[in-house]
Amino acid sequence: MSKILEVNNLEIDFHTYAGEVHAIRNVSFDLEKGETLAIVGESGSGKSVTLRTIMGLLAKNGEVVNGEVLFNGEDILKKSNKELNDMRGNDISMIFQDPMTSLDPTMPIGKQVAEVLRIHNSVSKKSAMEEAARVLELVGIKDARNRLKDYPHQFSGGQRQRIVIAIAIINNPQILIADEPTTALDVTIQAQIIDLLKELQTKIDTSIIFITHDLGVVAGIADRVAVMYAGKIVEFGTVDEIFYNAQHPYTWGLLESMPTLETNTKRLHAIPGTPPSLLDPPVGDAFAPRNAYAMQIDTEQEPPFFQVSPTHKAATWLLHPDAPKVELPPEIARRREIWKKMNPETKKPQTTEKGAD
């Protein structure tokens, strides 16, 4: 597999009236060809900002302070507007969160789908429309040929999201960015959309970056998972590593707050407290104030990434060789048991410190 996208040491500040908001604080990750990477984290953790930067759609008051975003080896951040326009909707395209508001209400849907084809390819209006109908059928709009002249309000939420997906895939992009594409849909439709994305991924051979705060969705679609907190990635690993061998207390908190069939607690766990203000990010581990396992060093020094396996790393002092043994929350302990069964030969995680840049 080859890396199609590499984000290295990305730092983004937003200029606001209140001051500089350090929204993204040294984020690095990569995307393999054909894989699905999920980025999870609560609102304000920097998921969307990261993806908008990849699209070259950072808000005007945002500034990339440091870092690079390499797409096929070329730095997106150094591209001109013209080059970005050529890339958007063609090489990298995006699916938005709310299908009810992401289509132009005054333009027939056929035109909205055909438009993105015509921007990047010299095709006639007629053949663009035919192609639009074909792709709309592909994403599950029935009788699409006769519905090209219909307006968005004549479709349901799930159908509209299918139309948005048609717009995103019509040019066979190399990367598909999905910004919480199922959040605004009801659960049965969510499952359909997830299935559709998986099916399309194999059909058009694309890589997907999937933002969500729904770990259930992650389990169904992702190959690898990045957990973000307060503008940083705190844990990164394969979907099994994150679900069954999580190391960061924040990931534990997320897993504990997800309902499963196995747990029969009366109340769902909630992570206490609120995320820190990124106007003035805390010293040390940003999660420390909400962390029952926080140690003295968490408030003093930022934890570096500790490599748990070649594919798994987490930024928590608990992985330091000198850290005391902690008793895991019951839900996490249960998951560790499953992990041991899945990997009987696994020894105690070999933790090696990796420079924190």
Place this chain on the structure above:
Amino acid sequence: MAKYIVKRVFYLLLTLFIIASATFFLMKLMPGTPFNNPKIPAEQLAALRKANGLDKPVIVQYGKYLLGVLHGDFGTSYQFAGQSVSHLIASRVAPSLQIGAQAMVVGTLLGILLGAIAAIRANSWVDSVATIFAILGRSIPNFVFAALMQYWLAYKWHIFPIALWDGFSSSILPTLALAMAPLAQTARFMRTEMVDVLNSDYIELARSKGESEWQVVAKHALRNSMIPIVTIIGPMAVDLMVGSLVVENIFAIPGIGEQFVRSILTNDYPTIMGLTMMYSVMLVVVLLIVDILYGFIDPRIRLAGGSK
């Protein structure tokens, strides 16, 4: 759509009937008569009243009047003996309509342009300049602009004729003076709406398609921002009709506005009623056009109206 328009036309006629009746009875309640010169002898007054049908019971006069209106006949002006009101209006309506329509077109088009530019460059100096311009345009009465333009553009620099009605060039200054308010209002509405639209999800999606900022504005933002503009066009047309009274006076244009004021001062019943009806027809027709226009710009309204 056709069914919707037919229904709207029916309501339009009903509205006009009510306006015609209300104007008639209000007129009857007005103190004084058209012939209030104390020097007119009683006998002659009676003869005048008889000749104009004013001696008959009110209800008979009302019936006669409605019948006339249906035939497009508003009677004879008292002010200008023997001249029919229809002829009076016809001979004077052209200049008023011309500057009104020109002001409407210039005002809304420039306003949309100015508002769009301000929105695209929101919070920059361009936006501030446009805002100041719009506030001035909205708050300074049009006769001030009229006088200033007469002084500089006509009297000092001799670019345009200072007054009177003589060809297209003489219509430019009154048009500009009249266009100022709609221009300012349209610009403000356009800016506010377009800032919202430019921050909407579907614009973000359009950008993510790889459209240039110019394409995004031209294909998606303009049309969506214009929906509320259509709403204010109706009231704005009324503003222009009223506004033209003053502007016509300043530029000595033989228009309908000036005629309206004089007919009220002299209790010229047929002329007042004729002009009121004319303004009413213009207004309800503008409102109907606005509603139909709505449907063309916003498909959601088109279908809602058609399925009623």
